Amino acid sequence: MTYKRGVEEEERLLEVVLDEEKESSAQSQPSEETVTWRRLPHKKQLLLLSLCRLSTPLSNACLLPYIYHLVKSILSDPDHPSAPQQIARLTGLLVASYPLGQVTTSILWGKLSDNYGRKPAILIGLMISIIANLAFGYSQTIGMLMFWRILAGMANGIVGVMRTMTAEIVKDKRHQTRAFLAPPVVFNSGRVAALAVGGCLADPVTNLPSLFGPTGLFNVSDNPDGVSWALKFPYALPAIFNGVVLSVCLISATLGLRETLVTKEKDWDFGIAAGNSIARFLRENLLGIKRSDYTTVQEEDPEGLMVDVAVAESSSFASSTYSRRLRGSKPIPPPGMWTKHLLKTLLAFGLLPLHNSTFLHIFPVFLSMPGVTNIKYTSFYFVGGLGLSSPTVGLYLASFGICGILLQLFIYPRVQKRIGTLGAFRLSSAIFPIAYLFAPYLSLLSQDATAKWPAMAAILFSQVLARTMAFPSSVVLLTNAAPRKSVLGTVHGAGNTLSALASAGGPVIGGLLLARGIDKGAVGTVWWFWLCTVSLLSLGWTFILDKEEDGEEERGMTDA
Secondary structure, three states, X not given: OHHHHHXXXXXXXXXXXXXXXXXXXXXXXXXXXXXXXXXXXXHHHHHHHHHHOOHHHHHHHHHHHHHHHHHHHHOOOOOOOOHHHHHHHHHHHHXXXXXXXXXXXXXHXXXXXXXXXXXXXXXXXXXXXXXXXXXXXXXXXXXXXXXXHHHHHHHHHHHHHHHHHHHHHOOOHHHHHHHHHHHHHHXXXXXXXXXXXXXXXXXXXXXXXXXXXXXXXXXXXXXXOOXXXXXXXXXXXXXXXXXXXXXXXXXXXXXXXXXXOOOOOOOOOHXXXXXXXXXXXXXXXXXXXXHHHOOOOOOOXXXXXXXXXXXXXXXXXXXXXXXXHHOOOOXXXXXXXXXXXXXXXXXXXXXXXXXXXHHHHHHHHHXXXXXXXXXXXXXXXXXXXXXOOHHHHHHXXXXXXXXXXXXXXXXXXXXXXXXXXXXXXXXXXXXXXXXXXXXXXXXXXXXXHHHHHHHHHHHHHHHHHHHHHHHHHHHHHHHHHOOOHHHHHHHHHHHHHHXXXXXXXXXXXXXXXXXXXXXXXXOOHHHHHHHHHHHHXXXXXXXXXXXXXXXXXXXXXXXX
16 A cells, blocks of 8 residues: 555656646747757657667568468478468468567556666567577477567567657657657668568578578588578578667667656666766777866756756746645546547557558568469459569568658658648558558469569558558557556557557468468458458548547647
8 A cells, every 4th residue: 555655646746747847848849840850859869769669670570571481391291282271371370479479468568667667678678589589580390489479579568668758758749740750760660671681581591592502601511502500490590680680779778778757767777877988988088089178968867858957947846836736636546547538549559450460461471472373263263472582572571661761751740740640540541441452463463574563562552651651640649548647658558458469360360361262262352351341440440539539639648
């Protein structure tokens, strides 16, 4: 009871500080015209947090270009007539294993971060992710592959914590659209790299013969078939790449990322202290800048993150008025935080990954499936894929990932400013069903090199455009649906759990329907009966979030 009462008092003190921050900052906020990328506050912290976000695309997307070939390589009889159906089912299970792991830990990570700090949760998650990625590359049974995928998913349940941290780093709501875009931009950059690297580094003896082949540079043992370990573990190289990059992210976050939890942000941080010492050493010994040659400004908090100016100026007043206002400030009881608006927004938040995760699983498998010359086919009964190699799939998906980054940087902010966050969410939701409706017809173009590539580009561009607008919009809507800032960790933990459940269920159902469609001679089954249906349901649900509730988006959580 003492602990619970103490937490409640801390939350109410936070409300007082936030109220005073709002009052003092209202008089000094810049005009609307000054809200630009250049004026975005705490860019260094957002960059470090965004680098941590790389754990998800590296752990998840890197697998997609070669997942069809990976699963085929572990089958006892990959040439059996039923092998395509079996591959479809197993790839679905393998893709679903990752978000399944997220489901088990998302709320736990949120509560852990609310109690012990955002930064420790993120660092622990990164360490586990490194181990899981490295072990995955050396696994050769479906059981072990799924185990390490589940563990990687459990580690990446910290996504909700990162979103919460973004909201705490950038408190000014006018900057939040761009602030919430920063991690997705890095996420998409990491996804681009992961897709390209995954496709090109998989099976390096075949795809990189000049380095790992019989006469390759790294074949120091002169094995007539190529580098021995690459032959034994053909899919280890992408995992090693992931482990190295995530290790760099872990070190960077340890040395530079600052705590944002209000009850922990002023605590001494060994990582920050070590990072400052390393930076000072490099300045003095490599750049030749002695301590006497420069003046340190706000040495303990160079970005002003720990205590914003408005909060610092009002903190003494907040402390003096805290005891006076404490009795009149009633905390929301645990059931009371789940408002009708929040629950409706959570459902919209979960429907999006239900179909998007299925697409991200089905499309690479569809591209890798052997093409079939359909002598007789109808508008709905046809089978086959496009028969593309892993490097081709990876590079093609990566190229449209770059397109997604550009859309996020230059198109989405303009669309959001013109029609609002909810309007952008509705617009994107209307594009998804169109892409899903026409995607399976690509198989009819597998032998037509002239029409195949433009058609693939049109489908991919439509889907990338839609998800580029949908995901940042859904995150902002969920953030603004929280009744107050002190429960942001729990809200995003719940959102991440729901998203993970959807991301786990989507690929499993998609894999089963794809196998069923192949068996019945209709590869479009999964596209029309699952992806189109769910995306249309998601579109309809955006109109349940009516304009009155969209108005709350403008007020956000200032009405604590």
